Amino acid sequence: MINKVLITGATGLIGRELIKQCHQEGISVNYLTTSKEKIKNTDNYKGFYWNPQKREIDLNAFEGITAIINLAGASISKRWTKKYKKVIIDSRVESMNFIYETLQNLEHNIEHFISASGISIYPNSKTKLYTEEDTEVDDTFLADVVIAWEAAAVKFKDLGMEVSKVRTGIVLAKEEGALPQIAKPIKLGVGAPLGSGEQWQSWIHIEDIAGIYLFILKNQLEGKFNAVAPNPVQNKKMTKLIASKLDCPLWLPNIPAFALKLLLGEMSVLVLEGQLVSSHKIEELGYSFKFYNLENALQDLL
Numbered sequence: 001m002i003n004k005v006l007i008t009g010a011t012g013l014i015g016r017e018l019i020k021q022c023h024q025e026g027i028s029v030n031y032l033t034t035s036k037e038k039i040k041n042t043d044n045y046k047g048f049y050w051n052p053q054k055r056e057i058d059l060n061a062f063e064g065i066t067a068i069i070n071l072a073g074a075s076i077s078k079r080w081t082k083k084y085k086k087v088i089i090d091s092r093v094e095s096m097n098f099i100y101e102t103l104q105n106l107e108h109n110i111e112h113f114i115s116a117s118g119i120s121i122y123p124n125s126k127t128k129l130y131t132e133e134d135t136e137v138d139d140t141f142l143a144d145v146v147i148a149w150e151a152a153a154v155k156f157k158d159l160g161m162e163v164s165k166v167r168t169g170i171v172l173a174k175e176e177g178a179l180p181q182i183a184k185p186i187k188l189g190v191g192a193p194l195g196s197g198e199q200w201q202s203w204i205h206i207e208d209i210a211g212i213y214l215f216i217l218k219n220q221l222e223g224k225f226n227a228v229a230p231n232p233v234q235n236k237k238m239t240k241l242i243a244s245k246l247d248c249p250l251w252l253p254n255i256p257a258f259a260l261k262l263l264l265g266e267m268s269v270l271v272l273e274g275q276l277v278s279s280h281k282i283e284e285l286g287y288s289f290k291f292y293n294l295e296n297a298l299q300d301l302l
């Protein structure tokens, strides 16, 4: 039975929902935050300061902890300058290395290390369905990030822990993340499918991504897990469904790929590429999705 978990990046989109679900299950949460003003202290929710860059950490965060969920990472949606790319990588890899080094020198009872990861490790494809068994990797910056991120997570095995990597799809939530970004131009009457519109979007509802973390935690599952809903859709279908739920007709032709490449540069892979990813493994292990179809997810979120 798990009583208390330590979460990094807990104040973000996924973390906030995960904390809610942990509390519903009677699991207390300690969290590490890089912002002192986000520190709260209640019976089942305690914040501790860390600054991975300066190698500062409040060791009290580890007291009574048997598992860590690592969600820390700077946003990938800001301009990928050379400098910011380093921030994207370091905020994931160096922060994890810092926890690793800290635990090497600390007496603790941590048995399970669960880390966020991404489906962008899989190559862009319109036809291939990716499972956790697939070993091909994409040649994009984001794939490089995921490879380094997972390698840093796997090291925790050396400390005697089970390690899990949660290859997360596009998280759909009301206020933050991809959905408000996609909905905005549609609401303004200028929405359209992107590029060919045929790129796959392996999405997941916010309640399910948090539910999968909790499921992995409670069942002490180790290994790689795709965290995507069972029915991915292509970009044009997602755009049309959102438009129809918002009652805002689409009238523009697809936005051409070359224009998106000009506008976004290397970051255009975020909108022009996609992977068709299988949720079979986690379902076989007994996880029951709340939101199987995009239509139901959007009904709930919009």
Ligand SMILES: NC(=O)c1ccc[n+]([C@@H]2O[C@H](COP(=O)([O-])OP(=O)(O)OC[C@H]3O[C@@H](n4cnc5c(N)ncnc54)[C@H](OP(=O)(O)O)[C@@H]3O)[C@@H](O)[C@H]2O)c1
Pocket (backbone or CB within 6 Å): 008, 009, 010, 011, 012, 013, 014, 015, 032, 033, 034, 035, 038, 052, 071, 072, 073, 074, 075, 091, 092, 095, 116, 117, 118, 119, 168, 169, 170, 171, 172, 177, 178
């Ligand atoms: N949302 C998605 O669609 C999606 C998809 C695939 C993978 N993921 C991954 O899942 C994880 C959680 O996602 P999310 O959507 O909840 O992210 P989020 O809302 O951006 O939250 C991430 C949290 O990481 C912490 N953080 C930010 N910059 C940091 C830095 N430089 N060093 C250390 N910590 C830093 C922040 O917490 P403090 O301010 O409290 O430190 C922030 O609240 C991320 O690693 C993300 O890449 C998300």
